[in-house]
Amino acid sequence: MNDIHLDPTRAQFEAFKNLNRDAPIEMLNLVRFRDTAEYPNDHTLADQGLSGAEAYANYGRETAAILKCVGGSILWRGGFETTLIGPENERWDAMFIARYPTAHAFLEMVTAPDYQLAVVHRQAAVLTSRLIRTNGLDDGATFG
Structure with a gap:
């Protein structure tokens, strides 16, 4: 994979914030995981040799309550x-798909101190x- 995308650019985040909140x-x-997680050197898990999947599971555990607190939920999960x-070289x-009651709720989540620690x-x-x-349109019964 040539294109690494981990965090939004400033322009992408501003575009998000400029939409209806x-x-x-x-x-x-x-999401595509690293083979081996790359924690900052001073992090307590830096020398544990966790896989990317294990580190992402930590992220999920630590953010689940925050997601719920802002009214968010996971609508769908799937396996690639x-x-x-x-692109043939992309795999996930x-x-x-996570749903939030508003964009305000998403922004509240990602700026929460506990989230900042978990990220x-x-x-x-x-x-x-x-x-x-995305914005939900209707029941998805047709393409039109």
Whole structure:
């Protein structure tokens, strides 16, 4: 994978914040793990040799209550099988859709002090990712 995407750029975060903050949103998460987690040298887990998957599990455990506290939930989780259309070299270790009651709730979560402490696990775990904001349209019965 040539393109590493771990955190939003300033421009991407500003574009997110400039959208409607009062409507419900869904965030499509596509995550590829590092083989071995890369914690900062001064972190207590830096010398434990955790896999990226193990570090990401730490992130999930530590952020689950924060997600729930802001009214968020996981709508869907799936396991990667193959890419039918798209770059052949992209594969994803974790795929899920998280729903938030508003964009304000998402921003509240990512700026919460407990989240700021927990995100070190995500940063240690992730080789590359995609985080795509969507808005639910309808029941999805048709493409039109």
